[in-house]
Amino acid sequence: MRYSAQVKPISYLKANAAEILLDLAESREPMVITQNGEAKAVLQDVASYEQGQETLALLKLLALGNQDAEARRIRPAREVIARLKTKSR
Template sequence: MRTVLIRQGIPSRLLTGHNSVRILTFWSQGAIMSLAEHIRPITYLKSSAAEIVKEFAVNPEPIIITQNGEAKMVVMDIGEYEKQQETLALLKLLALGKKEFNAGKFSDAEAFLDEMDD
């Protein structure tokens, strides 16, 4: 079995027809999880929705839903989704700060604090 480490997005060609590939990615809390174990066809979602909701209470890892062999959606625990959204908001703020810094739109800490005192 071959292991593929993915940090962002999952190429659809890895999701179909590769039973001998273990797909790993970073989970929101830094642990590594195997996504291959969490890929399910849409019929599983249709027939097991209540069970999926109960399972999230003990295992909040997202489930990838496929349709006709292609990844179409991700089902995830609302708490994990909210954490992910908070993380994305912070990353956007960091990216904006880096962009402004690179454009020279910054001041040193002393100047900022002096401005705040006025």
């Protein structure tokens, strides 16, 4: 993804906030905001942000699972299911 087309100065954000929010929601591409020529912030629509957070959460779960597998803290699925069934009775 190239961000170069979506780089705007903070003055543009101040003058066009409502339009920018509509564009973000429609395009679902982030916008880089600059101040004095330097990138200072990234704006994105809420749906994209939430999707990114869900993706990060899943990646964290996978990483934790990999750590458990490497540390040999795993059990066969049948064993876990059987134990859960006996607990639910």
